[in-house]
Amino acid sequence: MIGVLGGMGPAATADFMRQVILSTPARRDQDHVPLLIFSDPTIPDRSSSIIDSTVPSPLPMLRDYALRLQRAGATAIVIPCNTAHHFYDQIAGCVTIPILHIVDAVREELDENTDLRSGGVAIMATAGTLRSRFYERKLAQAGYGCIVPTETEQHLVDRTIQLIKGGQSEMAKPFAIQAVQSFRQRGAGSVILGCTELPLIKEVFDDILPHVDSTKALARRCIRYISDGTS
Amino acid sequence: MIGVLGGMGPAATADFMRQVILSTPARRDQDHVPLLIFSDPTIPDRSSSIIDSTVPSPLPMLRDYALRLQRAGATAIVIPCNTAHHFYDQIAGCVTIPILHIVDAVREELDENTDLRSGGVAIMATAGTLRSRFYERKLAQAGYGCIVPTETEQHLVDRTIQLIKGGQSEMAKPFAIQAVQSFRQRGAGSVILGCTELPLIKEVFDDILPHVDSTKALARRCIRYISDGTS
Numbered sequence: 342m343i344g345v346l347g348g349m350g351p352a353a354t355a356d357f358m359r360q361v362i363l364s365t366p367a368r369r370d371q372d373h374v375p376l377l378i379f380s381d382p383t384i385p386d387r388s389s390s391i392i393d394s395t396v397p398s399p400l401p402m403l404r405d406y407a408l409r410l411q412r413a414g415a416t417a418i419v420i421p422c423n424t425a426h427h428f429y430d431q432i433a434g435c436v437t438i439p440i441l442h443i444v445d446a447v448r449e450e451l452d453e454n455t456d457l458r459s460g461g462v463a464i465m466a467t468a469g470t471l472r473s474r475f476y477e478r479k480l481a482q483a484g485y486g487c488i489v490p491t492e493t494e495q496h497l498v499d500r501t502i503q504l505i506k507g508g509q510s511e512m513a514k515p516f517a518i519q520a521v522q523s524f525r526q527r528g529a530g531s532v533i534l535g536c537t538e539l540p541l542i543k544e545v546f547d548d549i550l551p552h553v554d555s556t557k558a559l560a561r562r563c564i565r566y567i568s569d570g571t572s
Numbered sequence: 573m574i575g576v577l578g579g580m581g582p583a584a585t586a587d588f589m590r591q592v593i594l595s596t597p598a599r600r601d602q603d604h605v606p607l608l609i610f611s612d613p614t615i616p617d618r619s620s621s622i623i624d625s626t627v628p629s630p631l632p633m634l635r636d637y638a639l640r641l642q643r644a645g646a647t648a649i650v651i652p653c654n655t656a657h658h659f660y661d662q663i664a665g666c667v668t669i670p671i672l673h674i675v676d677a678v679r680e681e682l683d684e685n686t687d688l689r690s691g692g693v694a695i696m697a698t699a700g701t702l703r704s705r706f707y708e709r710k711l712a713q714a715g716y717g718c719i720v721p722t723e724t725e726q727h728l729v730d731r732t733i734q735l736i737k738g739g740q741s742e743m744a745k746p747f748a749i750q751a752v753q754s755f756r757q758r759g760a761g762s763v764i765l766g767c768t769e770l771p772l773i774k775e776v777f778d779d780i781l782p783h784v785d786s787t788k789a790l791a792r793r794c795i796r797y798i799s800d801g802t803s
Contacts, residue, residue, distance in 0.1 A: 354589070359583070367613075367738070370581040370613040370614075375612040375613060376612075377611070
């Protein structure tokens with residue numbers, strides 16, 4: 342049983358669940374993957390706590406939920422929130438079961454799809470994720486050059502994410518489009534939707550740049566983990 | 573925290589989660605409802621076990637999950653599977669927290685919407701749910717007259733549900749349409765989508781008969797429970 346440490350935000354967790362179902366070849370209920378999902382939207386904001394050390398940290402709740410998932414019988418954990426991966430080592434350190442890293446999942450998508458590799462790979466993520474630099478570090482180790490947002494672009498991305506979290510996806514779209522067009526002008530050949538809110542409006546990216554949906558990547562990673570057992 | 577005993581099927585559980593999010597007035601993650609979801613698609617088929625006593629019963633797993641949800645901190649339980657409500661009393665008997673009944677949720681939707689009450693209310697559900705007769709009994713107590721499917725109509729409904737569970741929603745639609753058209757010809761003024769797979773294709777019902785989506789009804793019941801505390 343895969344444990345899902347979710348709720349960050351809840352719509353992203355529901356989208357993750359849907360992607361796991363869609364990625365599973367199944368003809369009846371019993372062919373699907375058992376999931377245990379803690380979807381707790383009250384986990385303190387990850388991005389703010391990375392940027393401002395006076396803001397409450399989500400780490401105690403993240404560690405607590407990871408332990409609860411392990412105790413409840415999960416054999417591996419996934420966290421469908423990119424920003425929470427800033428705390429990956431500290432969460433992984435308190436459980437004995439593997440936590441499948443979302444950037445490994447994204448890297449596997451880049452490895453598999455040659456059309457994603459022409460030009461730089463732009464990272465569209467929260468300010469906290471970018472401040473943390475875990476995407477750039479892990480992708481650089483795998484040989485991928487990243488394009489990180491300028492201050493203006495990041496402002497557009499932050500606004501996009503905030504509007505989606507507030508249930509105003511339609512209002513979010515023009516900001517997302519402006520950011521991705523700017524990435525393309527600066528030489529990006531593809532864009533990583535490196536915040537699990539962004540795939541909720543992924544249709545807007547289709548005509549601008551090829552993209553990697555981090556939620557879908559994690560769902561596919563999850564299915565592969567169940568099939569071959571490697572984390 | 574609401575405990576969700578799910579996975580029957582997994583897409584219906586994901587739909588329930590989505591409906592809870594959509595029914596919540598929220599502007600940021602922290603405004604949403606914490607959910608703890610066991611989505612175990614390996615729970616034995618509910619409908620078959622009601623119809624054929626030689627088939628393995630889902631009851632031991634349903635009771636086990638209800639207890640695990642209570643132990644993990646859930647303050648109320650919902651089961652986004654209509655057929656599993658055949659076992660309602662036996663599941664409720666092993667926990668001390670309330671289980672919000674899906675038919676109560678559906679009845680509340682009927683009470684609130686006058687356009688659903690002209691003519692009889694047709695029940696579209698699994699053969700197991702209809703054999704169990706809990707919908708008819710509970711709705712009759714509330715003064716609603718039900719139209720139950722003929723053998724031919726039930727065959728269409730069973731085929732619809734089976735195809736949706738197998739990921740073939742497009743192929744399911746003509747069967748669903750034929751069943752609902754037949755209900756209308758027999759005097760139904762509305763139809764209850766009394767299997768949580770059916771709302772996954774609910775757009776096909778729009779032009780034929782007004783309907784109650786049991787998944788959405790349960791999600792709304794859940795939000796009301798959190799607001800006013802009555803089960």
